[in-house]
Structures are given as structure tokens and as C-alpha cells.
Amino acid sequence: MKIVMYSPNRYSSPRIGVLYKDLVIDLVESYRMIYNSEPPTWFYDIGDFFSSPYTFKIVEEILGSISKRSFEEKIFTHDPEKIIYHPPTSKDQRIFCLALNYRSHVEESGRPKPERPYIFLKTKSALIGHRQPILIPKVSKSPDHEVELGVVIGRKGKYINRSNAMEYVAGYTIVNDISFRDWQMRSQQGLGLDWLHGKNMDSSTPVGPYVVTKDEIDDPYSLELILRVNDEVRQKGSSSEMIFSIEEIIEEITQGIKILPGDIISTGTPAGVGHARKIYLKDGDIVEAEISRIGVLANPVKAE
Numbered sequence: 056m057k058i059v060m061y062s063p064n065r066y067s068s069p070r071i072g073v074l075y076k077d078l079v080i081d082l083v084e085s086y087r088m089i090y091n092s093e094p095p096t097w098f099y100d101i102g103d104f105f106s107s108p109y110t111f112k113i114v115e116e117i118l119g120s121i122s123k124r125s126f127e128e129k130i131f132t133h134d135p136e137k138i139i140y141h142p143p144t145s146k147d148q149r150i151f152c153l154a155l156n157y158r159s160h161v162e163e164s165g166r167p168k169p170e171r172p173y174i175f176l177k178t179k180s181a182l183i184g185h186r187q188p189i190l191i192p193k194v195s196k197s198p199d200h201e202v203e204l205g206v207v208i209g210r211k212g213k214y215i216n217r218s219n220a221m222e223y224v225a226g227y228t229i230v231n232d233i234s235f236r237d238w239q240m241r242s243q244q245g246l247g248l249d250w251l252h253g254k255n256m257d258s259s260t261p262v263g264p265y266v267v268t269k270d271e272i273d274d275p276y277s278l279e280l281i282l283r284v285n286d287e288v289r290q291k292g293s294s295s296e297m298i299f300s301i302e303e304i305i306e307e308i309t310q311g312i313k314i315l316p317g318d319i320i321s322t323g324t325p326a327g328v329g330h331a332r333k334i335y336l337k338d339g340d341i342v343e344a345e346i347s348r349i350g351v352l353a354n355p356v357k358a359e
Contacts, residue, residue: 056114057265057350058226060101060184062139069141071098074265075118078132085117085131101266102145102317105209105225140184142262143207143228145317150177151308152203152232152254156323157296163326172299172307175250177232177321180257185264188357189233191338192256198336198356201232201324202282202290202344204275206301207266208318215309217302223314224301226268227275229352230321231261231282231344236330261344261354262319272348275301279347280325284340292325 057074063081072079086094097103097110104110121131154173155161161168183189191198209225232254239253254260272278275294282290299307304320329335336342338358345351 056268056271058101058104058143058268059135059263059265060141060143061133062141063133065139069099071101071104072133073114073118074135077135079135079138080118080121081131081133082114082117085121086113088131089117089120100145100317101143101207102147102315105207106211106316140186140264142182142184143266143317143319144179144182145315147315148179148317148319149315150179150182150319150321152177152321153299153304153323156298157292157325158298159292159296159326160324160328161298163328163331168298172304174304174308175254177260178255181255181260182262183258183260183354185261185352186354187261188258188355189231189261189336189342190256190258191336191356191358192235192259193359195235195237195256196335197236197330198259199234199236199329200282200284200289200336200342200344201234201328202280202346203230203232203321203324204278204280204294204346205230205262206275206320206322208314208320209316211313211315213309213311213313215305215314217300217306220302220305221269223305224269225316226266227272227349228262228266228319229264229344229346229349230319231342231352231354232321232324233259233261233336234330235259236335261342261352263352265350267349278349281345282327283343283345284336289329290325290327292327294322296325297322
């Protein structure tokens, strides 16, 4: 199942829909029509959507009901080319990110392979949806791209063992971990890199366009990752390059920290980042991050 957080138009609040037969099913309006009552909060929050035990049963009932009606009843469906995409977010969401987790990227960076997962956080204010503009802040001249496989958490848990870590995964999405290298790499008086400004400037990190449920991707380590800028391939790799597996990453994160439904883990990027060649994003660029079996996350670049 492909799940999308979107608005039907600029006057409507963000909600969750399902891609079905090349159309987006409006779960909110469908629920109102079929059950003659207001929809549950699950259809407005990706964390609630995955944590409720009733979500998928109701979605299946809605899809079954729609299939018996005329598929031209636009109250149920939207053209995916005409909706406004939002990143899949929840009220309690955290975005955990991995540095140097692909062998090819470690090699191009000239740094030693990490001995354990190196994890940093992004804020929700950095996230944007499919087709929304990546904002280059006026204080940075080195915005860079990083296509990454995002793991969406579906259950809360703490002190999780890698042996059953995949039980906590709800699905997968695409993350473009935009990095502002002139901030990230600047000296911090011997305290390390600047992960706050280097990774978290406003409206800079695309996520989406869909969350693909885990049952549709039987092997997350056989996915191809590609990133194009203005149709030029800049990055191309495979999730098989990961140094630390999704199971190992979840085990590491949950030592003393509870993961929650709707959290996203961005699992690292392959070689080809702009910083390796000192080629950075600029106003007017079009960036496409693609992962096989998930889709294409496309965004224009705009100077602040």
C-alpha cells in the first residue's frame, strides 16, 4: 500500500490518502460518505495511522466500498498530479539520520569507517513534501543533496534487539537529506561539526512522496537509489551498501530512547554528493531523488 499525506487544495488541511489505481483515495471524505460520521484522527497523523489496530481494516472497507461505486465520483478520489504533497509527519515525530552509513560515501569522504552508527537529528521544520521548493537560506552558499532510504516506524519501543527490530517498521519512504556544507563543516572550537545548522535549516529536506508499507518491499537491502539534478545523474547506489543494517540502527537508537509511531530513520547516502566535487545546488535547479519500488521525490530549488 502506498500512503500519502496531502491536501486536496490549498484551502484544505493535510490528511492521509492511499494511492489506488493511479488515483489518491481521500480517506477523510470517503469515511464521511460511507459511515455518515466524522473520520478518526488516524487519517490526519501518520503516527496515529500506523499505531491504531483498526486503521487497515477500515481502509480495506473503504477501498472495497469504493470499488463497487463509480470510480468517477470525485469526492473519493484525487488526481495525484493536482494535489499538494506534505511530508509524512506526526505530532510526536523525530527524524533520526545516519552519517557515513554507505561504503561508497565513506570512501569519497576520505574518512574512516564508523565503528558504530553515527546518529543525528533533524527537526520537523526542515521537512517539506514532494514538489515543494527546497529553500536555500541567504546565509548558505553550499547546499548539497543526499538521497536516502527512510524507514517509518509503526510501533513504540525501547531497548529493542536487532533480532526483532523489523517488527517495529511500518514502511519506507524517500528522504533527500539536504546539507549546508559551509555550516556543517565549519570549525566548532574543537567540538565537532555543526549538525544543527548544517542539517536543519528551514524548508530544506524533502520527504515522500509516499510511504510504502513494509509488506510491499520484502528486501530493503536490494533497492536502487538515484539522485538527479536537472536530469544529470549525481548519485547512484544500492541499499546493499549499508554498513549498519536497519536492525542494527534501531537497536542503537533505542538504547535509552523510545521510538514512536511516525518516527523516521534516514539510513544514509551513497557516493556522489556535491561536496565531493564542490558542486552545489543553486536557484532554479530541479532535484529528483528516486528509490526503486517507492517512487520519485522531485523538488525545485529556490533561493530565499
